[in-house]
Amino acid sequence: MVEHRPSRLDEKELREAAPAPLSLDETLLGAGLVTAPIAWALHLTLSYGLVYPAEPWQTKAPFHLTSLLAVVLALFSVVVGAWGLRRARLAAASDPTLSERTRFLATCACLAGAFFLLAIAAQCLPVFMLPLERH
Numbered sequence: 001m002v003e004h005r006p007s008r009l010d011e012k013e014l015r016e017a018a019p020a021p022l023s024l025d026e027t028l029l030g031a032g033l034v035t036a037p038i039a040w041a042l043h044l045t046l047s048y049g050l051v052y053p054a055e056p057w058q059t060k061a062p063f064h065l066t067s068l069l070a071v072v073l074a075l076f077s078v079v080v081g082a083w084g085l086r087r088a089r090l091a092a093a094s095d096p097t098l099s100e101r102t103r104f105l106a107t108c109a110c111l112a113g114a115f116f117l118l119a120i121a122a123q124c125l126p127v128f129m130l131p132l133e134r135h
Helices: 009-019 023-047 050-055 060-091 096-129
Strands: none
Touching: 023 050, 023 060, 023 096, 050 060, 060 096
């Protein structure tokens, strides 16, 4: 039996190979990337879930609040993406690899935010155009 098995990497190499902790910028970009689809999914779910309760209430206020919340969350994605693009342009000289990753995530966040803003706006049209009562 072997009592001592040598490691493949020494201590210094293990520290260098360890993943770096996420910075606040990277965390915000990741949150901005997933916020818009989550906002759209919540808007879709809550809008359908509020149809029958809204009829006896005779108000469209819950639909409008849901839409407002979803729009704000999707706009957060666009704003974080635009902020990330600006940071990537400023950091391009110091670390090109980090700048490319930041630019990619920021562009995806902007595009996802814009796409899901359009989807949320399209889902708002029936609320504005249709009455609450059944025929």
